[in-house]
Amino acid sequence: MMDEDDRPVERETTVIHTGGGGGGGAIAAILVVLVIAVLAFLYFSGYLQQAADKTDINVNVAAPKIDLPDIKIETPPAAQQQQPADTNKQ
Secondary structure, three states: OOOHHHOOOOOOOOOOOOOOOOOHHHHHHHHHHHHHHHHHHHHHOOHHHOOOOOOOOOOOOOOOOOOOOOOOOOOOOOOOOOOOOOOOOO
């Protein structure tokens, strides 16, 4: 009679670790560095700080005149609530 430990191995799990973690993190880091470099170039070259050549722009806009009627709302006084009977008295 065969014991459980004496049976022949039907399947064996093999784990292969190559040590490589992929390149996703490196690609993301390179992209972040490139974006920061482009923004720094634009900022320090003055491209992002340019003002308009002509700065005497008139933006005054006349607001329309609106007349609203007076509204009077009458509300009835609040009804007083009756106090519940004190049922805890002995």
